[in-house]
Amino acid sequence: MLQVQYIRDHKEEVIGKMTKRNLEVSEQIEKVLQLDEERRATQTQLDNVLAESNKLSKEIGMLFKSGKAQEANEVKKKTAGLKEESKELSEKLNAASTELTELLYTLPNVPHDSVPEGDSDEDNEVIFEEGEVPVLDKKALPHWELAKKYDIIDFDLGAKITGAGFPVYKGKGARLQRALIAYFLDKNTDAGYREYQVPHLVNEASGIGTGSLPDKEGQMYHVGLDDLYLIPTAEVPVTNFFRDELLSEGDLPQLCTAYTPCFRREAGSYGAHVRGLNRLHQFDKVEIVRVEHPENSYKALEGMVEHVKNILRELKLPYRILRLCGGDLTFASALTYDFEVYSTAQERWLEISSVSNFETFQANRMKLRFKDKEGKKQLAHTLNGSALALPRVLAGILENYQTPEGIVIPEVLRPYTGFDIID
């Protein structure tokens, strides 16, 4: 959520930069400013009425104490009108505040200056590419065929017990999943991230904190009976550790990592590109989350990108990094780098990590602040990234490491898998 104060001070800038998202927000911005004006004016009026009424109440108290009951009752009569007035004003105040907040919830984050123009994923800017694309022979199979061939992932079984998009991993496939999770967590903790295990359901306040709610797209599964949401990513519970917290400057940065399953309804996204592991309702992911001093957050973002690069180098997977264009940028993000691994058999790039700086967008929603050296309270910056999302990494390994003898396990994973080939 953007800060009203910021909008007030940088109105033209906000409107201008939002055009990168192909949004024309000048009307909404005007409305925000108008509602804010109204809110503050009403607040002042209400404060005055309350001040008057507080004064009279004290008077009444003192009169009763000194036994002047009759005079006290006289004063009491004067409070009746004030009460009515304060009720009306506070209703008006509430209405303005609610409308303002709801409007602010609809405004996405302001894109960073480096975000390229563009409408869709086709306009994302490739900024880095590395790794050798293996030359596979004509018999090379896509991962869903390999999964079947070696009996390591069973999509039909998952569909039977739950539904489409909920695969069952079997035997060496399950073990490889576990190996990847352990390997990623080790890489992250070695880099200074603290490991957490977190609830997989969150309450509404947490969903709002990260910008996952209000959930217009119906992305999250909602457990109605208990009013809880299945997490779409560990970002939601982990970042909300810090909701309503006032940290001291020395507490920054906070580096967290957590493995969780992720649940996504993915309503409306069906088609050729969602075969196999390409898009699932439930998948595993190891996430990294950082809470940073605003002055350091972009340096931290670069650090996260380097960290993910290192992992992909170790896995020896061909990958590239994109800087997302304005049209493809997620709601809460100011700048996002996507990592894509090349799927040799499918001959397309698969997104395996998304690393973002949210600046104060989430922090403002969740009141995540720190006290700086001068003792002033500032919103912190939040960042997160996948390190990494499992299914497409798995797809990449299966496809890129396939040989006539079987699927060779990348060297760094062998200590975790305990085997070096799936055959």
Added chain:
RNA sequence: GGAGAAAUGGCAGAGUGGUCGAAUGCGGCAGUCUUGAAAACUGUUGAGGGUCACACCUCCGGGGGUUCGAAUCCCUCUUUCUCCGCCA
């Protein structure tokens, strides 16, 4: 799931209708003393809104109510603790 108790400032802990935003202790910060430190002493120390700055307003787990006036009374939700039941 049933019965009961509780939730107050960074922490501990008073406060059961009226100058209570809240005693006291610890902690934090500043100072005195000291070569330095400790101890002792003195002062200071919650958050949000608002203002050029004051004033002023709001906040005692969340929400609602009673009252001229609520940390204090009532309703409700959440969480914690104790006992019983169930259970990986």
